[in-house]
Amino acid sequence: MKTPVSTAPINPAAPDLSPPHKYKQLAGWLVLFAVLIACSIRTDVTPYQLIVGLPQMGSLLQEMFPPDWSYLPTIWGPMMETVQIAILGTTLGGLLAIPVALLCASNLGISRFVSLPARMMLNLIRTIPDLLFAAIFVAVFGIGPFAGMLALVFFSFGLIAKLTFEAIEAIDPGPLEAMSAVGANRMQIIMFGVVPQALPYFMSYLLYTFEVNVRAASVLGLVGAGGIGLLLDRALGLFRYDRASIIVLLTLVIVLVIDYGSTIIRRKLL
Numbered sequence: 001m002k003t004p005v006s007t008a009p010i011n012p013a014a015p016d017l018s019p020p021h022k023y024k025q026l027a028g029w030l031v032l033f034a035v036l037i038a039c040s041i042r043t044d045v046t047p048y049q050l051i052v053g054l055p056q057m058g059s060l061l062q063e064m065f066p067p068d069w070s071y072l073p074t075i076w077g078p079m080m081e082t083v084q085i086a087i088l089g090t091t092l093g094g095l096l097a098i099p100v101a102l103l104c105a106s107n108l109g110i111s112r113f114v115s116l117p118a119r120m121m122l123n124l125i126r127t128i129p130d131l132l133f134a135a136i137f138v139a140v141f142g143i144g145p146f147a148g149m150l151a152l153v154f155f156s157f158g159l160i161a162k163l164t165f166e167a168i169e170a171i172d173p174g175p176l177e178a179m180s181a182v183g184a185n186r187m188q189i190i191m192f193g194v195v196p197q198a199l200p201y202f203m204s205y206l207l208y209t210f211e212v213n214v215r216a217a218s219v220l221g222l223v224g225a226g227g228i229g230l231l232l233d234r235a236l237g238l239f240r241y242d243r244a245s246i247i248v249l250l251t252l253v254i255v256l257v258i259d260y261g262s263t264i265i266r267r268k269l270l
Contacts, residue, residue, distance in 0.1 A: 064245035082227035089152025097161035145226030
C-alpha cells in the first residue's frame, strides 16, 4: 500500500524554522540585547534612576496644575506668531526642495556630476539640527522671528527634499518609458510623467513637515528665535510651571487642530 503524498502547496512566505536559521535569529537578538545593555551602562541609564526621579516628576506635575488660565491672553499672540513662522518656513523650504529633489532622483537621467553634489549638500543640511540653525541665524540677524523662520526653511528643505526624491525614485517607470518612446523631452517627462505621480506624496510630506515645524517653532524661542518659546523660557526660568503648562496645553490644541486638518487633506490627495 502506497503512502499518500501530500499535495498541499508550500507557502513561500513561511519563515525558515531550520536550526541554522533559528540560531542566527537568536544570535541577532542577543547582539541587539548586548548593544542595549552596553549603551545603558555607557550613558548611565538605569531603572534605578527612573525610580528615584519619579517623586520629583510628581512634584513638578503638582506645580504645573492647575494651569494659570489668566496667562492665556498673553500667550495667544506669540502662539499665532509661532504658527506663522511655521507656515512661512515650511512653504519656502518646500518650494526650494522641489528642484533639488528632481536633481537627486536617480531615475530621471540626471548626470551623476549634478546629482551627487546635490545629495551631498542635502545630507549636510540635514546633519545640522534646527536649534543650531536658529542659534546661527540669531547671531547673524539678531533675536526675533526672522531667525526662527530661516531655521525652519533649512530644516523643511532638507526633510522634504529627502522624502520627495525617494518618492520620485519609487514611482511607476511605465509612463516615463512610454513618453520617452514617443520622443518627449526631459521637461515634458517631468511635467506630465513625474509630477502627477509624486505630487500627492509631496503634499503629504509638506503637511507632515508643517506639523513638525509648529512644535519645533515652539522650542526655537529658547535660543531667541521668536514665537512662544520666549515666553516658555521665561516661565521655566522663573519656575512658573503653571504658566509653562498653559503654554504646553495651547501648543497641544494647535497641533491637534493642524493634525486633524492635515489628515483630511491627505485623504483627499492620496
